[in-house]
Amino acid sequence: MDRRDSLKSIVFGSIGVGVLLEGCVSGVDSKTVARSMKKFNYGRTQSEKDYDRLLFSKKCFSDNEIKLITNICNIILPPNEYGSIVDAEVPELIEFIAKDIPSYESPIKKGLSFLNKVFKEKYSKNFIDCSDIQKKEYFDLIAYPNPEFLNSDQDDMVKWFTIMRNLTMTGYYTSKVGINELGYKGNVPNVWDGVPKDVLDQYNLEYEQEWINKCIDQSKRNDIAVWDENGNLIS
């Protein structure tokens, strides 16, 4: 039986929030928005979909800013045999998250423009057109927070670099290529039967027999549970 058969729908038709938003799309063409909506399929409610659509239809960073972000993230985490920040769609994440968590937008933008200002003054060029050596020379000044201070007391560009590093790292390591590189083994159906023996040995640990006796015998996991009257499992 379809469980929805029992649903008592008194009214039909839903509120057209989605339709309303389509009318005020700015910055991004509707085909691109539709493609983004189709790409991310993660069990959203209607209002969550409407919110995502709204974010996809707005643009936070200019094309030049995105180019600059891509360049910076590539220095923070250079490509290797597993992949790159571009494969990991780190710039796309930064674009999205700056709209989703608006407190990011202004510090990131200010940092980008300050970066260009510094390089214009010093080398009469935009950051992106300078050499790697020149770029790293500046990053060396801002990439290491003073360990004596809280983040809130760091220099603005140090704080900005921390944001860029954090978003680069989280963007990379939550992507397909980054998860593969890290070697995370879960999120697949499996049967947990304890810490591998070689790992226990490495830490001089062992399971106590008394404890293990209480634990599931995984060969019997599909046998339907039956208890005696005192709650002792007999299957």
Add this chain to the structure above:
Amino acid sequence: MQIKQTSKEYDVIIVGSGAGGGMATKILSEAGLKIAVVEAGPFYDPANPDQMTQMKWAYDSPRRGAGTTRPFGDFDQAYGGWEIEGEPYTQNEETQFRWFRSRMLGGRTNHWGRISLRFGPDDFKRKTLDGLGEDWPITYDDIKPYYDKVDKLIGVFGSKENLYNDPDGFFLPPPKPRLHELFYIKGARKSNVKVMPSRLSVLTKRINNERGVCFYCRQCARSCSAYADFSSGSCLIFPAQDNGGQIDLYVNSMVRTVTSNDEGKATGVSFINKEDKTEYKLKSKVVVLAASACSSARILLNSKSKQHPNGLGNSSNIVGKYLHDSTGGGRMAFLPQLVNRKIYNEDGVGGMHVYSPWWLDNKNLDFPRGYHIEVWGGMGAPSYGSGFNVNDFNKFFGTKVGGYGDILRTDMRKYYGTLIGMDGRGESIAMESNYCEIDPEKVDEFGVPVLRFNYKWTEHEIKQAKHMQDTFEEIIHNMGGIILGDKPGKDKNYGLTKPGEIIHEVGTTRMGNDPKTSVVNQFEQLHDVSNVFVVDAGPFVSQADKNPTWTILALAWRTSDYIVDQFKKQNF
């Protein structure tokens, strides 16, 4: 406003579809009664691919799972949170109560921690033992048969431990501890803190042919598509429908009041359909409120009539009073021995495999009641925030924090899975001065008057939180861990969470024998109105240092049996 009325009369209208509502739906429909379930949120089935989040990866979300729209992250299955647009609540000046609501079929059972602890004999008579609060009108022996039945029907893993106040049940076998849990066991025992297998309603073993067996993805908070964890929809409401129950589900329907007649008896409910914002009325012989402790109190308080000028069931003026949440405190640590650990799949079940029940005698302590300790840690799936401050722990080794380039990869790998955390969840004292009431000034988007909260922790809870912090530090030290962050001091109530944050709010329609000091009797039946029942956590007299769900389920079953019996006796 236009009000639409149906001519159909149900035997029972159940308001809410979480743990209590789900259990009432199952038991009452299987007795042949005609049931309407009125749920404020949409239909939800954990196995519906359009709603499912289980087995998704962070990159399936454009924000990589961040908690912008759902407070526990994109993949958590609670539609709602502490703040819901259009459904505000207010506070008096000093109160910082936080009210979590989940608007969907199954309610908060879709995302809860599955920690399924029975109350023990002492938990029903705390006043007798320490003079604080009130005793329940029932004992452990009254509810024990129902705990047993809930264990067998729904399934819970655990182990027989023969502890007086943490009674054993009908358990499925627990999973083996994870690596960080083995470190916890050693560290806790050194401080004489008892550790035992946790008790979670996750099927480590098959209990019937309708529900699946756990496949260890650690994602119970996403509600299991194989129905291998307890969610009210998948384990109670759907099976009740499949058993041929006469159940009508009204979803997206926000109940405003319980309606009553000239004799003061309930006649049904009025609700607002969220889609057309129109008010509807449904009729029934019995109304069962299961909307959650605060929501049910709100409905009662808003159900004013000539016969019930103070709200339905509120001649005692107790509705909304004695609101209390669990205490909470936490601490985390870095385990240096786990640097560059071998990576393997240690997802396990959604939650800890081991925990510590309350282990001390309050006679030697400066606070009443206890807390249990939950443990977390290990090699979780990367999600938004993973990789933030990637090499902060370098400071413990005297090397540089920050930087850029390939060194960050080495740091990411090095520190992955090296965290361990402990959370204390304890019992607070139910106080008459902690309550929710109707705010006379404010309505929600449906025009329904909202709740205003008044809540202050007492010294009891603050001292308990201090004890938690001292204990956590000692255990971390025993494990060879490095404590992270500063110890919260007196100015921060020793890290005590805000009331409502642990999402165990109970007590607003408390149970008792005396109609002057309680709202419902031992069968969760309003003293004032015999055909209205409350089967959420509202009737809790005290909440124990145990999570409320298992007791909600057991009491709801007991109450449902009573309702069936009363129908047989033609008392409605």
